[in-house]
Amino acid sequence: MQPHLVDITTEVPEAHPVAPPPKQSTLQRLKIWTKETFFSDDPLRQFRGQPLQRKLILGAQYVFPVLEWAPKYNLKLLKSDLISGITIASLAIPQGISYAKLANLPPILGLYSSFVPPLVYVVLGSSKDLGVGPVSIASLVMGSMLQDEVSPIEDPDLFLKLALTSTFFAGLFQAALGILRLGFIIDFLSKAILLGFMAGSAVIVSLQQLKSLLGIKHFTKKMAIIPVMKSVFHKTDESIKKPKLFWISAGAPLVCVIISTILAFAIKAQHHGISIIGKLPKGINPPSTDKLIFNGSHLGLVIKTGFITGILSLTEGIAVGRTFAALRNYKVDGNKEMMAIGLMNVVGCTTSCYITTGSFSRSAVNNSAGAKTAMSNVIMSLAVLVTLLFLMPLFHYTPNVILGAIIITAVIGLIDIPAAYLLWKIDKFDFLVMLVAFFGVIFISVQYGLAMAVGLSILKVLLQITRPKTVVLGKIPGTDIYRDLHHYKEAARVPGFLILRIEAPINFANITYLHERILRWIEEVEENNLMKDFSLQFVVLEMSAVSTVDSSGVSLFKDLNIALGHKGVELALVNPLAEVLVKLKKADEGHNKIRDDYLFVTVGEAVASLSSTLKTPTVGEEVQETVVEC
């Protein structure tokens, strides 16, 4: 298994030439760029080479994934879906009522929102596990952003209108992200940001609920229920890992609601100062198109609220969908999911639903209860329908305190200390981002907390570009491998050469830095006499990691050539990538600054080839091994 090597036994070794990259027109490059940027998942792949009829079927299935699984649906699947559907319904009903309260909306809206949106999702969505409905984060954010301008107590009607209109904009925005294939925007909400943001939100919500809990008499008696429920609820997140426990977390809220409602009814709680939900309207979702308002002084607010709640709920929905898809080894199409969630909200807002998405807790329970297809959402919907039509009077005596308890236990689970510790361990900067999101949300506001954390994350990425690493490479003795001198201690400098690896695209943001930094590496060599008896004659730039250059980037090489010329040092480039090579040649036309004989495919070949022209009396057999320890 002797490898075939280029023959470098002759005095001037013949290096493998740097190939001119294949020619591409601007249009071709634009096409490739557009494809990689916006169609990186190549969504039309499956259509290629299919007959027209098949294409039409595939197309319909692409738009309505329900067409894919519905024809194959059978009784066995239905049995699984039936059980999981009823299980999530028992979670969805108390959750729906509670989260609507969290959004400062009438409790009934939580049930409306658990009825229509799941039905829409079943037709359009591609996840088999997603349990759809209102979620705590989006509810909280919508409630708190809208009440900045309108009081839900003094003007509940206007507040409701704003909430529905915000939901419309959220849905529009989500669908637009999917259609325009800009889904990667949600990637900017990194895990670190979400961790801090969710913990911060949990703290705010808990304090809010505790405050209202503390306002009632008989407080201590009722509060005892929280630790109990907490211990139960806390298992929700873990139910993926311990499926046997899922029914505890799934059933607990409903059991609590039933027991407390019976108790409240029995002791006539309202006469003891315990507030209860009170009368709830019976019947299914009333249409609400007349409640959408697209003019007036609050338009800016609803658009902003729609944008932020839209992004947040999308992030949760997509993340949940991807998590379960990876677990069960199928694929969800991010952009298609965005369209599905977006349309679900657009339809929702016309039928008295506020913002919904794929909920983590419902999906976990759904998956654990053995859901096989999105049909479990239909079952849940039907269960909610029955509740809406017949069971609403039963909730009359449900104490509000139990809803507060459900909310608190749900959000407390969002505070993930072990994950925060892991962040601290792996990446201190991410930990800082998390802290900014956490304290920003608590002490400033949801939108500024998020914006600050996203800004900080982007700043970090920009700083990495602005200050790219330049690493001095040395030869690992006995090999032809060149690696970071500070990482591989046995690596050694090659006399007469300074070999640098640049680890970022070269562009307007870093040419000044790179220019100064490279010159300083040279000064370091000269001042510390790192070459011993040799003088520095070649600076070799290893360009494998320079994925692109822009028009400023190409000027770096011209400027470096001039600066090195003053010092009598020559510049060689190793492995410039296709795009970089093309741009260098274009900028160079006629000037001939980048000589072909100073371009090499590997560092080893560059050193071997240039060694023969070293001015010090060291040409010949020994050069490659005359390395200086440092």
Added chain:
Amino acid sequence: MQPHLVDITTEVPEAHPVAPPPKQSTLQRLKIWTKETFFSDDPLRQFRGQPLQRKLILGAQYVFPVLEWAPKYNLKLLKSDLISGITIASLAIPQGISYAKLANLPPILGLYSSFVPPLVYVVLGSSKDLGVGPVSIASLVMGSMLQDEVSPIEDPDLFLKLALTSTFFAGLFQAALGILRLGFIIDFLSKAILLGFMAGSAVIVSLQQLKSLLGIKHFTKKMAIIPVMKSVFHKTDESIKKPKLFWISAGAPLVCVIISTILAFAIKAQHHGISIIGKLPKGINPPSTDKLIFNGSHLGLVIKTGFITGILSLTEGIAVGRTFAALRNYKVDGNKEMMAIGLMNVVGCTTSCYITTGSFSRSAVNNSAGAKTAMSNVIMSLAVLVTLLFLMPLFHYTPNVILGAIIITAVIGLIDIPAAYLLWKIDKFDFLVMLVAFFGVIFISVQYGLAMAVGLSILKVLLQITRPKTVVLGKIPGTDIYRDLHHYKEAARVPGFLILRIEAPINFANITYLHERILRWIEEVEENNLMKDFSLQFVVLEMSAVSTVDSSGVSLFKDLNIALGHKGVELALVNPLAEVLVKLKKADEGHNKIRDDYLFVTVGEAVASLSSTLKTPTVGEEVQETVVEC
């Protein structure tokens, strides 16, 4: 010169191990990061290892570069500086008067601003060639931003106050950038942006001036001078290349002013409807601390104006300083220059000077006229002083039209068509950025035009991070070199292996994309049967270009391992860099997902080592060369 290679003639070749990087504490890493980010030029290098007394002298010279060259100053240097000083004065006087008009300020301010700031710069600045004074861009921007709120005609006194206060904030901001070592912020104004911005400004200014020129009688007679001056002036930019012509561009404006003033005086121009400058106050700069206003409704405007003009003038000053330093092979310290220019403006605004910086035209003339040190600025200052004290009445009859002509000819030179063409040729996106700056400045406003162009540049960088290139590598036959299959046509796939190179740091913004993209490369291999009789068994990730990972980035490897596990494919990493290796190990503790025997130093070693475990009956001698053409 036979290279020493690892011995891979045995059946399972022993690869060079991936070294564990040297241990670094968080504090050490923070220190290195801080140094590279904010002190990349290592400004204190010269102090190291020096005795205390020497350190004090060096320290004083560091703060006041004048101390470095003044003691060595001699008569010969003075002779050179005297000539160049007087030359730039002859350019500075008409330019100063014109640019002050461009900023909607009294003409005399242009002369004030050519007197005090150069003296401050001489003490603090480190460039030998910089000619200091008002510049067209900053003048234009300040004038147009301030007149959004205050009319320079209706309330010239308030306008002046705002201009001086803006200058204060500009100086404060510039000095702060230098002190906080945030100078890299100006790097975000790329050449493409400046090109578009300057051309756009030139168009606006020219139209503005032409409008006022068209408003006067006898217009056609006077206009003829413009093409003449233009052809002369146009040489300014080229005077670096053709030093013999510098005196034409240097002297032309003054000659024009003198001739036109004499003419205007002779024909009593004001009676023919030609507007003249009129009475100018005699005497040096009056103090203006009482004119700085830090309260009232315009504070936001002056801070914004200060910020933008500060950045713009800094960009010009630093760029000019660096250009000439590179030309004459000395160094200017960017951050120190920022402090010098900033302090110059802070001092300036207390002595009736508006914003100044290193001017391209003055510096070019200064350099061509043979300036040796910053002393030429002192000479210019003295010449302006003499003018202020004795010659002001002579400008009484200078026609305003000649000032307009000077402005137009100066700014027309800012439109650089060949540079724009070069941008188009090298980088279409940079060309787009330039167009955005150009049209944004013309049709929207200076600040939005700039902001849009900067935003677009940053977006491009972010897109590069969000959509990093993944390249399939193949083996170049007869070598152990692996390169891009699409660049090196002779490179070929190794059966059983998919070798991918990831060309960006892995972080929150790109893990979703990378995950999908890598799986799609695998599908491509499987669907097109690119391995012929072999099944895909190893995905090898070449990580040389992955300079960092964040906490999201490490999760990619975990997720990939799971996804590949479903397909029966194993993951190997090649050359993970020190930081990446540390983070992977930290995230991995206890789980042992990243096995040491799946880490390799080179692709060649990975292939050689893993080939022996390939399940297809192809182990042994031939594997490395059994490549599949594609």
